[in-house]
Amino acid sequence: MIQPPGTPTGKATGSSRDTAWHGLVVDAVMTRLESSPDGLSNSEAERRLALFGPNALPQPPARSIAAIILSQLKSPLIYLLLAAAAVSFLLGEYDDAGFIFLVLTINTAVGATQEWRAEANTAALRSAITTVARVLRNGTVRRLDSHQLVPGDVVLLEGGDRIPADLRLLEANEVQADESSLTGESLPVDKAAGEALPEDTPLAERLTMLHAGSTLQRGRARALVVATGSHTELGAIAGALKSPAAAPPLTRRLDRFARMLGLVSLVLVGAVMALQLSLGESLSETFFVAIALAVAIIPEGLPVAVTIALSIATRRMALRNVIVRHLPAVEGLGACTVVATDKTGTLTMNQLTAKRLWLPDHGFVEVEGAGFETSARLHQEGQGLSDTAHGAVRSLARSAALCNDADFDPDGGKEGRSGDAVDLAFLVLALKTGLDTGVLRKTARRIADLPFSAERKYAASLHDHGDGHILHIKGSAEVIVPLCDHVDGENVLQLADEMASRGYRVLAVAAKPVGAADDPAGRRALDGDLQGLILLGLVGFIDPLRPEAKQAVAECRRAGVAVKMITGDHAATAFAIARELGIAERPEEVVTGREVAADDSGSSARVAGASVFARVEPAHKVRIVEALKRAGHVVAMTGDGVNDAPALHRADLGVAMGRDGTDAARDAADLVLADDNFASIVAGIEEGRAAYANIRKVIYLLVATGAAEALIFLLALATGLPLPLTAVQLLWLNLVTNGVQDVALAAEGSEKGLLDRRPRPPREPVFDRLMIRETLLAGAVMGLVSTAAFAWMIAQGMSESDARNTLLFLMVAFMNVHVFNCRSETRSTFRIPLSNNWPLMAAIVGAQAVHIGAAFTPGLSDVLELEPLPWSEWLMLIPLALTVLLVMEADKWLRSRRSSRPERRSRELRSA
Numbered sequence: 028m029i030q031p032p033g034t035p036t037g038k039a040t041g042s043s044r045d046t047a048w049h050g051l052v053v054d055a056v057m058t059r060l061e062s063s064p065d066g067l068s069n070s071e072a073e074r075r076l077a078l079f080g081p082n083a084l085p086q087p088p089a090r091s092i093a094a095i096i097l098s099q100l101k102s103p104l105i106y107l108l109l110a111a112a113a114v115s116f117l118l119g120e121y122d123d124a125g126f127i128f129l130v131l132t133i134n135t136a137v138g139a140t141q142e143w144r145a146e147a148n149t150a151a152l153r154s155a156i157t158t159v160a161r162v163l164r165n166g167t168v169r170r171l172d173s174h175q176l177v178p179g180d181v182v183l184l185e186g187g188d189r190i191p192a193d194l195r196l197l198e199a200n201e202v203q204a205d206e207s208s209l210t211g212e213s214l215p216v217d218k219a220a221g222e223a224l225p226e227d228t229p230l231a232e233r234l235t236m237l238h239a240g241s242t243l244q245r246g247r248a249r250a251l252v253v254a255t256g257s258h259t260e261l262g263a264i265a266g267a268l269k270s271p272a273a274a275p276p277l278t279r280r281l282d283r284f285a286r287m288l289g290l291v292s293l294v295l296v297g298a299v300m301a302l303q304l305s306l307g308e309s310l311s312e313t314f315f316v317a318i319a320l321a322v323a324i325i326p327e328g329l330p331v332a333v334t335i336a337l338s339i340a341t342r343r344m345a346l347r348n349v350i351v352r353h354l355p356a357v358e359g360l361g362a363c364t365v366v367a368t369d370k371t372g373t374l375t376m377n378q379l380t381a382k383r384l385w386l387p388d389h390g391f392v393e394v395e396g397a398g399f400e401t402s403a404r405l406h407q408e409g410q411g412l413s414d415t416a417h418g419a420v421r422s423l424a425r426s427a428a429l430c431n432d433a434d435f436d437p438d439g440g441k442e443g444r445s446g447d448a449v450d451l452a453f454l455v456l457a458l459k460t461g462l463d464t465g466v467l468r469k470t471a472r473r474i475a476d477l478p479f480s481a482e483r484k485y486a487a488s489l490h491d492h493g494d495g496h497i498l499h500i501k502g503s504a505e506v507i508v509p510l511c512d513h514v515d516g517e518n519v520l521q522l523a524d525e526m527a528s529r530g531y532r533v534l535a536v537a538a539k540p541v542g543a544a545d546d547p548a549g550r551r552a553l554d555g556d557l558q559g560l561i562l563l564g565l566v567g568f569i570d571p572l573r574p575e576a577k578q579a580v581a582e583c584r585r586a587g588v589a590v591k592m593i594t595g596d597h598a599a600t601a602f603a604i605a606r607e608l609g610i611a612e613r614p615e616e617v618v619t620g621r622e623v624a625a626d627d628s629g630s631s632a633r634v635a636g637a638s639v640f641a642r643v644e645p646a647h648k649v650r651i652v653e654a655l656k657r658a659g660h661v662v663a664m665t666g667d668g669v670n671d672a673p674a675l676h677r678a679d680l681g682v683a684m685g686r687d688g689t690d691a692a693r694d695a696a697d698l699v700l701a702d703d704n705f706a707s708i709v710a711g712i713e714e715g716r717a718a719y720a721n722i723r724k725v726i727y728l729l730v731a732t733g734a735a736e737a738l739i740f741l742l743a744l745a746t747g748l749p750l751p752l753t754a755v756q757l758l759w760l761n762l763v764t765n766g767v768q769d770v771a772l773a774a775e776g777s778e779k780g781l782l783d784r785r786p787r788p789p790r791e792p793v794f795d796r797l798m799i800r801e802t803l804l805a806g807a808v809m810g811l812v813s814t815a816a817f818a819w820m821i822a823q824g825m826s827e828s829d830a831r832n833t834l835l836f837l838m839v840a841f842m843n844v845h846v847f848n849c850r851s852e853t854r855s856t857f858r859i860p861l862s863n864n865w866p867l868m869a870a871i872v873g874a875q876a877v878h879i880g881a882a883f884t885p886g887l888s889d890v891l892e893l894e895p896l897p898w899s900e901w902l903m904l905i906p907l908a909l910t911v912l913l914v915m916e917a918d919k920w921l922r923s924r925r926s927s928r929p930e931r932r933s934r935e936l937r938s939a
Contacts, residue, residue: 046059046253047226048193048195048236048253048254049195049223049224049226049228049233049235049236050223050224050225050226050228051195051223052222052223053195053197053220053251055223056195056251056253057197057251060178060179060251060253061179062179062180062181062251064181064197065163065165065166065181066162066163066164066165066166066179066180066181067164067165067177067179067180067181068164068165069164069165071179072164072175072177072179072180075177075178075179076175076177078177079177079178079255079256079258080255080256081174081175081255081256082173082174082175082176082177082191082192082255082256083174083256084256084257084261084262092139095139096135096139100131100135109131112124112128112131131330159171159172159173160172160173160176160182160188160191161182161183161184162176162180162181162182162183163180163181163182163183164180168183173191173192176191176192176252176255177252177255178252178253178254178255179251179252180192180251180252181197181249181250181251181252182194182249182250182251182252183247183248183249184237184243184247184248184249184250185243185246185247185248186243186244186245186246186247186446187242187243187244187445188242188243189242189243190204190237190238190239190240190241190242190243191239192239192252192253192254192255192256192259193236193237193238193239193252193253193254193255193258193259193260193261194236194237194238194250194251194252194253195235195236195250195251195253196218196219196220196221196235196236196237196248196249196250197220197248197249197250197251198220198248198249199218199219199220199246199247199248200246200247200248201245201246201247201478201479201480202217202218202219202243202245202246202247202248203215203216203217203218203243203244203245203246203447203479204216204218204237204241204242204243204244205241205242205244205448206231206238206241206595207371207372207377207595207668209230209238209240209241209260209261209645209668209669209670210230210231210595210644210670215244215245215447215448215449216231216234217234218234218235218236218237218246218248219234219235220235221234221235222235223235229620229621229642229644230260230644230645231595231642231644237250238259238260238261239259239260239261239262240259240260240261240669244447244448245432245446245447245478245479246478260645261669263645263646264645264669264670264672264673276358276359276362276363276661276679276680276789277337277355277356277357277358277359277362277719277722278355280792280793281333281355281793283792283793284726284792284793284794287792287794288324288325288326288730291324292321292324292325295320295324295737295741296317296320296321296324299317299320299740299741299744300313300317302744303317303744320737320740324733324736324737325733326726326729326730326733326761329725329726329729329769332725332729332769332770332772332773333722333725333773334354335770335773336718336721336722336725336773336774337354337355337357337358337718337722338354339718339721339773339774340357340358340714340715340717340718340721341354341357343714343717344357344698344710344711344714345701347707347710347711347714348700348701348702348704348707348710349698349699349700349701349707349710349711349714350685350698350699350700350701351697351698352696352697352698352699353697356680356697356698357714357715357718358715358718358719358722359661359663359679359680359697359698359715360663360680360682360698360708360711360712360714360715361711361712361713361714361715361716361717361718361719361781361786362661362679362680362715362719362786362787362789363588363660363661363662363663363679363680363712363786364587364588364589364660364661364662364786364789365588365589365590365591365655365660365661365662365663366583366588366589366590366591366663366664366665366708367591367593367648367651367652367655367662367663367664367665367674367678368590368591368592368593368664368665368666368705368708369593369594369665369666369667369668369671370592370593370594370596370601370604371570371594371595371596371667371668372667372668372684372703373573373665373666373667373684373703373705374572374573374576374580374592374604374608374705375570375571375572375573375576375604376397376398376570376571376572376573377570378397378398378399378448378570378571379448379449379451379452379532379568379569379570380394380396380397380398380452380455380568380569380570380571381394381452381453381455381456381566381567381568382394382397382531382567382568382569382571383526383531383566383567383569384420384423384564384565384566384567385519385522385523385526385564385565385567386416386419386420386423386563386564387419387513387514387562387563387564388419389407389415389416389419390407391407392405392406392407392412392416392420393405393406393407394456394459396459397571397572397574398455398571399435399437399444399451399455400455401437401455401458401459402459403459405417405420405459405460417460419563419564420460420564421460421461421462422538422563423536423563423564423566424453424456424457424459424460424462425457425462425467426497426499426500426501426536426537426538426563427453427456427457427499427501427536427566428453428454428456428457428462428464428467428468429467429468429471429473429488429490429499430476430486430487430488430499430500430501431446431450431453431454431488432446432447432450432478433445433446433447433450433451433453433454434446435451435454435455435458435464437458447479449532449534449568452568453501453566456566470492470493471490471491471492471497472490472491473488473489473490474489474490474491474496475488475489476488476489479502483502483506484502484503484505484506485500485501485502485503485506485507486500486501486502487499487500487557489541495540495541495542496540496541496542497538497539497540497541498538498539498540498541499536499537499538500536500537500538500539500557500560501534501535501536501537502534502535503534503535504519504520504523504533504534504535504565505520505523506535507535507536507537507560507562508520508523508535508562510537510557510558510559510560511537511560511561511562512559512560512561513561513562514562519562519565522565523535523565526565526567527599528599528603529567529603530569530599530600530602530603530604530607531567531568531569531603532567532568532569532600533565533566533567533568534565534566534568535562535564535565535566536562536563536564536565536566537560537561537562537563538560538561538563539557539559539560539561569604572604572607572608573704573705575704575705575706576608576705576706577607577608577609578706579705579706579708579709580608580609580610580705581609582706582709582782583708583709583712584609585782585783586709586712586713586781586782586783586784586786587784587785587786588712588786589638589660590608590610590638591610591637591638591639591640591651591655592604592605592608592610592611592638592639592640593640593643593648593651593666593674594639594640594641594643595641595642595643595644595670596641596642597641597642598614598617598619598639598641598642600641601617601639601640601641602614602616602617602639602641605617605638605639610638610639611638611639616637616638616639617637617638617639617640617641618633618634618637618639618640618641619640619641619642619643620640620641620642620643620644620647621642622634623640623643623647623650623651623654624646624647624650632658634650634651634654634655635654635655635657635658635660644670645669645670645671645672645673645674646673648664648666648670648671648673648674649673649674649677651674652664652674652677652678653677656679659789659790660789661679661680661786661789662678662679662680663678663679663680663681663682663708664677664678664680664681664682665682665683665684665700665705665708666682666683666684666692667683667684667692667703668692669692671683671692671695672692672694672695673695675692675695675696676695680697680698681695681696681697681698682696682697682698682699682700682708682711683695683696683698683699683700684699684700684703685699685700685701685702685703686701686702686703698711709782712782713777713781713782714777716777716781716782716784717776717777717778717781720775720777720778720781720852721772721773721774721775722773722793723793723798723852724772724773724775724849724850724851724852725769725772725773725849726793726794726798727798727801727802727805727849727852728765728768728769728772728842728845728846728849729761729765729769730794730798730802730806731801731802731805731806731809731845731849732760732761732765732806732809732838732841732842732845733761733806734802734803734805734806734807734810735805735806735807735808735809735810735813735838735841736752736757736760736810736838737806737810738806738807738809738810738811738814739751739752739810739813739814739817739834742810742811742814743814743817746818748814748817748818748821749821749827749830750827751813751814751817751831751834752831752834752835752838753831753892755890755891756831756835756891756892759835759881759891760835760838760839760842765842765874767870767873767874767877768842768843768846768867768870768871768874769846770870771864771866771867771869771870771871772846772849772850772864772867772870774864774866774867775850775863775864775867776863776864778851778854797852798852801848801852801915801918804914804915804918805845805848805911805914805915808910808911808914808915809838809841809845809911812841812907812910812911813834813837813838813841816833816834816837816907817830817834820833820834828892829894831892832892832893832894832896833896833900833904835878835891835893836878836896836900836904837904837907837908839874839875839878840875840904840905840907840908841908841911842874843871843874843875843908844908844909844911844912845911845912845915846867846871847912848911848912848915848916850863850864850867853919853922853923854919855916855919855920856912856916857916878893879895881893882894882895882896883895
């Protein structure tokens, strides 16, 4: 009796991955599944349905609002703030605790709202195998929901049907299947019942199998269900999505930064507490000072500022057709060093097109237009066709349009197209030559036909043209050309091979007049008498490149991002397309799926160094991504098919096609391209780099001011000065006055030349050498000047309260000035137009106004211990605040001078 998956009986388990069904003859498959040509009985089908479960993929649970909210709190920086709030609450510092909880609430609300919108705008994973199937039960054909299919069922299929499960063909009549979304193979695949195949036959070459998630393009078939639901090849892909996804680069960088900041905070706070206690200070006073210092060091406004920076970048990306599903992924494209892209539907249009013709006596003809465009120019080396050449093209197109079973309505959209991809391409070619295919089919009535088969490799149809019958034939050049008269067959086949080496799928079109209406020659021709054909020409088909793809690849390379092409096509076709795109230059840069599947220790370097991957299966794509990551790359993976979903899931950043992509691909991705335009990836790289630059600016602003506050505290403790600022004053400074500016700084416009820079090293921390230098320098200037001013005020006999009041105004002024330094890490602030960020200008004015207003607000002024300043003190504070601008401008100038020296020396050497 047939057993459920996983049983150690040696029997069939209902999983196409547990048993190599393509490696068995039909009788053996039927025996192992305990089925018959008449199908299962109703009772046995019900038993198996209970045993194997419904033929459906498990649906991922939808994320609840609560889950989305909790996900916003998973950050080391958030944990630091929660700890600070808890300690403040326990010590009775309720104002401090309240301020911290306020910032956490704002951050959580902004982030959760953004992700909830993204979830609502992206379709959840839906079953890719739900359809209605015609099934034999007790020898009777029944129409059943595909969920009810079980291993052992016999299914009947016709052209256009969705494949409902993994099937072993029992009978096949002129069968072709579109498996592009599953294997990446852009052309329909011929299928046959056939004999057993080797067990290691790649998925794309299992000609005796039909797989769930694909479509029967043409023909009729009787097939046996061998696997359902999660046990199908499609189910294996869905199962791969259950593994943990790679965290976006920004998340990893910010987590490392938060851990570093937490360690520094603990060390400093611990040292200060030890010093205070050793000096005989009370425990409560020691904790009060420690909390104030922790508040100074920890940038409480950073989570809100980062979230808002990412939200702003999300809106900017949406305007450029990049939809962000997970907020931290905004920056991901800017961080990537490699884009591993699916070919079919991503770099190409996934619309087979006749692009190059060869005509006897006329040579090659180029056909413009791609996909289903019907208005296009035909030319030879840029020149228009002569009348005779155009007539020859029309003759070829006429025969191909008549020997054709497709239907094409140029104005009908997807619903107006049906039939084989090659037949559709021939109809579009006929329309490009000016033929009316509808009229043509009416005036040249079809009398008989011979459908295409993998064995014959050609199709033929006999038509009544009024004054006689004509046989129209299309098929493999190797079969058709030798049957034609008056041509040099060897030369023509050599031309066909040359076209194939450039990535074209080449077919020959021929015709044969067979006399009057009562001449039996036409019938004899359909029976195999094809000698004496007239060759009309060769047609080269290709899945055309997207118009923007070549330029987009060049832009990626200019930005220092390598592009790797992944496809299910043959190596020769893949290389020809990659060479045209500028992705590869030599055949040695192509690696096949079999090589990828080899031992990791021997193939990783080869895989990581390749530019093109051909004959690749879904599992191979995951290996490719992992090999690139092991080589130290930040990997962005793009794709549109079910077969791309596992690799999208495992990449550092998954990018799915939104318009023509599958639900599975979109669900596995971090970003979705709304226009399916590869060029949008370049826009995403630019916006990602801009977002990261803005986050760095915000971190620079907050950490530099925090360093200044910490320095003021440490110097005060070391010199015996009173506590410079209270914890509440520090929170006010960090969350309200500074918080307004850091949010506005997150909206800074993109700097010029972002795409001319190399990607930052994958392991480079947010707080790198340049930021450490700038932070320490700016923090030192603000801290030393503020401490000196505070000490001078105390020395002049000013009360501690008044001195703190003036110091707080000075720190606000420092932040208002220092934010100009943060607009660029390298360019002078005087070279950045104010118009690049009007919100920041408003925020600077607003922050100062809020602080001044607080001094006049009853209640708030008491909590903050604020009083208005006289004009005389303002005249002192403004020059002091400008010192940080002057010092940082001088530092930028010196750094630019040092960096320009090697460039000048290089130019001098080149000119010499």
